[in-house]
Structures are given as structure tokens and as C-alpha cells.
Amino acid sequence: METGRPATLAYRGLVTSPHALASQAGVSALQAGGSAVDAAIAAAAVLAVVYPHMTSVGGDAFWLIYDARAGAVRSLEAAGRAAAAARIEWFMDRGLREIPMRGIVPATLTVPGAVDGWCEAHAAYGRLPLSDDLAPAVSYARDGFPVTARVARSIERAADLLAADLSAARIFLVEGKPPAEGRRLTNPDLARTLERLAEGRAGFYEGQTARELARHAREHGGFYTERDLAEQRSKWSASIRVTYRGVTIHEPPPPTQGLSVLQALRLVEPYEIGTRPFLGPDHVHLLVQAKQIAFFDRDRLVADPDFVPVPVDRLLSSTYLDERRRLMDREHALPWDRVPSEGSLAGDTVYVAAVDREGNAASLIQSVYSDFGSGVVAGRTGVVLQNRGAYFSLDPVHPNRLEPGKRPLHTLIASLAFKNGRLWQVLGCMGADGQAQIHLQVYTAMIDYGLDIQQAVEAPRWLAGRFALGEPRDLLNLEGRFPESTVAELVRRGHAVNRWEAWNERAGHAHGITIDPASGVLAGGADPRSDGAAIGY
Numbered sequence: 001m002e003t004g005r006p007a008t009l010a011y012r013g014l015v016t017s018p019h020a021l022a023s024q025a026g027v028s029a030l031q032a033g034g035s036a037v038d039a040a041i042a043a044a045a046v047l048a049v050v051y052p053h054m055t056s057v058g059g060d061a062f063w064l065i066y067d068a069r070a071g072a073v074r075s076l077e078a079a080g081r082a083a084a085a086a087r088i089e090w091f092m093d094r095g096l097r098e099i100p101m102r103g104i105v106p107a108t109l110t111v112p113g114a115v116d117g118w119c120e121a122h123a124a125y126g127r128l129p130l131s132d133d134l135a136p137a138v139s140y141a142r143d144g145f146p147v148t149a150r151v152a153r154s155i156e157r158a159a160d161l162l163a164a165d166l167s168a169a170r171i172f173l174v175e176g177k178p179p180a181e182g183r184r185l186t187n188p189d190l191a192r193t194l195e196r197l198a199e200g201r202a203g204f205y206e207g208q209t210a211r212e213l214a215r216h217a218r219e220h221g222g223f224y225t226e227r228d229l230a231e232q233r234s235k236w237s238a239s240i241r242v243t244y245r246g247v248t249i250h251e252p253p254p255p256t257q258g259l260s261v262l263q264a265l266r267l268v269e270p271y272e273i274g275t276r277p278f279l280g281p282d283h284v285h286l287l288v289q290a291k292q293i294a295f296f297d298r299d300r301l302v303a304d305p306d307f308v309p310v311p312v313d314r315l316l317s318s319t320y321l322d323e324r325r326r327l328m329d330r331e332h333a334l335p336w337d338r339v340p341s342e343g344s345l346a347g348d349t350v351y352v353a354a355v356d357r358e359g360n361a362a363s364l365i366q367s368v369y370s371d372f373g374s375g376v377v378a379g380r381t382g383v384v385l386q387n388r389g390a391y392f393s394l395d396p397v398h399p400n401r402l403e404p405g406k407r408p409l410h411t412l413i414a415s416l417a418f419k420n421g422r423l424w425q426v427l428g429c430m431g432a433d434g435q436a437q438i439h440l441q442v443y444t445a446m447i448d449y450g451l452d453i454q455q456a457v458e459a460p461r462w463l464a465g466r467f468a469l470g471e472p473r474d475l476l477n478l479e480g481r482f483p484e485s486t487v488a489e490l491v492r493r494g495h496a497v498n499r500w501e502a503w504n505e506r507a508g509h510a511h512g513i514t515i516d517p518a519s520g521v522l523a524g525g526a527d528p529r530s531d532g533a534a535i536g537y
Contacts, residue, residue, distance in 0.1 A: 010536020078117020
């Protein structure tokens, strides 16, 4: 398959992300003697400045980290926990059946978690001072960065939302208008916030920044307090994994949807889809059904395991998956009402992959959930606050119900994959509910069809589900580069097909790094649906 660009090849180190300036910051950290974790922090911090519609130091993050010397994978869950005052009764008393998607309520329902994850990962694996990792982001926030066409369009789409918040409007609306492509955008308040963070975790969760975050929440009717911020902590745990056609794939455990990727892979494995035409109707049809079945389990059972037991081992067992596979129908679309699932494809996230010269790897996913998160900037911090708390359920018997100190179900997932016990792939993407579907498509493209990482992230993509209320829940969105014969056959089998143009950013940004086991060469892929680049040295 011919692609628009080749994979980036390097020996010493490589970083890929959805913005070239962030990838370059990560590679600079590697060249200065930093680790893969240093590189990922540097890139993620720059993204929090130059991609403010998709990420922020006010969001959440999840890591998978590979320690080459120990030969071990660790999961770091940097998800913000619900404030002590965050209770279902508060919403019931106001007649609310769902948590609002925008505004101060979701903005402050959970504490920002990503920054604590940066500090935890750095304490365990960083080699450079944290101030060095953050220096490029500080510079872009203080001195400005050029707005890309994608960012300009995102600000324009969100102009009314941003105008409703004075702090957000002051940063993102230049003289009250969205900035044009190429316009210099600055965020000096965020530069000062990052400079305080450079001194350590307390520079964000205590002291001046924490006081301003809490003051802003208190004065606008929000939830979290100085104590909630001070008590926020990330959690180290083991990854979850399965072996698919000889490749061992690791995903983060609940409260993420990593389980759904692993279930879907195991569900389709007996069909040997690599024997069927790439992008053909069987290829798409079987993967879509596997996704549907996996998401049914996700929406019923996945929640914060600190509060609710999640039966991961049973859900990944051969006995259970053999039973669930009986639902799959090779000739007809699986009706949504047979395996209903909730959620939405709409969401904004960034992913960073980094590998250093010792073979250590960082797989980092970070997000504010919706476009510009809650639409709220926290006073004079320059921090865009996420709306991840809106993913909680207000159903008092649902496993993902809102409770103080709890983490919501997360769509955020990052992955690592191994062949013959050796690291082979670092992979991730944006896209809310689309993330699990994109992992599924990219992994099968590489494993079953032999595509390289750049070919796999550029291949035409589908996403099953809806972006907004009013759309069919079983909508099958297809990029325009699928063969016409595939589209016609999917329609015949009963799929509710929605045709996109050839390239659609809604299909997500996927990025990854492949490590060749024979030569050790690193091959980086960057999604052309983003402003990203894979950069090595």
C-alpha cells in the first residue's frame, strides 16, 4: 500500500506525537541524555501549550512504561479523582439526570491528574531535571507558538464556548476573534504555572497554583478544594495483556477501556482475518462485531477497581470469549439492541510514544476529554480544565456511579506489544470510544496484513458508534478510501453506513514506534490526520 510518507527510521531514539514541535522537544530531551520518560514529559508538556483543544495540565493521563533493564512493563494511572464534595445527591437535588458536559461543574468534579503522573514517572525513570523537561513548554507558553490550521479551526468551532469564560477568551480569542493560521498565541499564565511545577509536584498541587485553582472553583460554584488537590495521587499497577497470533499486547487496566481492545482481538483471532482481503467487507464486518461485543461488557462492568471489582480475568478467559463469539454473524450486522453500549466517539486526546537508546519505552495518553474540555480556564493559572467527570454515571447502582475519591471510566488507553519476549511496538491514538477501535485496526493491519507502522496509521479507518445525540447508535462511519465493493457489501449486510471524505480527522490521530528485533532500528509512524511528526536521531 502506497502512503504519503515513509516511516521515520533511527537507531538512538525516536519520539512521535500529534504535533511536530512536541516531537522535537522530546527528541531534544533524548539528545541531552534524557530517558524515554523525560522525552514523553517534554512532548506532553509542549502539547499542553500548542494543542490546547486536546490536552492540558488540567487533564488526565495514563502511561505504560517499559524498563528494558528489568524487562518489565508498568502501568501508571494518572487519573483525577472525584472531589470529596462530589456526590450524586447534589445532582438529584437539582433535578439533573446526567452530569453537564461543560462548565464549572465537570471542570472541578475531578482533580487534574496528568501532572501528578508526570512527577511520578519522572521520579522513577527521569534522568534530566524536571525543569529541563518542561523548558520547551515554558518557552512556547511565554514567547508564543504559531497556530496551525487545525488549532485555528478548533478555536473557531469552540468560539462561543470560549467566549463564555473570560479567562479562556483572554487567551484564545485575539481581540475577541479566533486567531488565524500562523498567528502567534501566548499563554503567560500557563508559563508561570509550568515554572512553578518545574520545582516539583508541590508546585502544582500545593502553593500558589493550588490556591488559585481552588479559589476559582470556590468562587464559581465548583467542587474541588485545596485538600482535594493536595491528596491527588497516581497509581502504579500491572498492565493487562493477551497474546494475539504470537504477539503479546499490553493495555492499561480498568478504569480504562484497555480491556475492550484485548477482548476484541481474542474474539476475532479464530477467524484468521489476514486470509481475507485487506479493507474487504469481512475484514471490517468482523472487527466491528468484536468491538460491539467488547463495548457491551465495558459499559456494564468497567469502573474504578478501587471501588468496584472488575472481573478482568473472567472477561479475558477463553471460556467466556468462546461463549460471546457465538453472537458474531458473518452474514448480517449485529443489531445494536442485542449488545447495547453507551458512550460517544467525540473526544480530544493526545498520544506520545518515545523510545530511548537503551530500549526503554514510554507510551503516554493524555486528554481533556471534550474539545477544550469543560471550556473553563482556571483563573490566572492559564490551565484548561477537563470535563472527564461528565463520564461518571448518576445511576446509584451502576459500577461507574459518582462517588468521592473515585476515578471515572476512562476511554484513555496506551499500549505496548512484544514478539518473542522483546519489545516490538509502542502504540496509541486519540478518539474517545474510537481509541479501542483504532488500536484494533492498527494492530491487525500490522500483525495480520504485514503493514508497517506508517502504512497502518494512514490506512482508511472506520469508527462504529455515534458522535452526537440523534445519530444512530450503530452508525458505521467509513473514510472515503474504502473500496466501493466493500461499502456496498457492508450495506447489504445491514450496516448503517455513513460515508466520510477520504481523510477525516474524526477518525483519530494514531502514532507508534516499531522496534526491529534483528537490526534494532526504530521506525516511527505519525498520523497525517494530525500536525504530528515522528522524529528520531
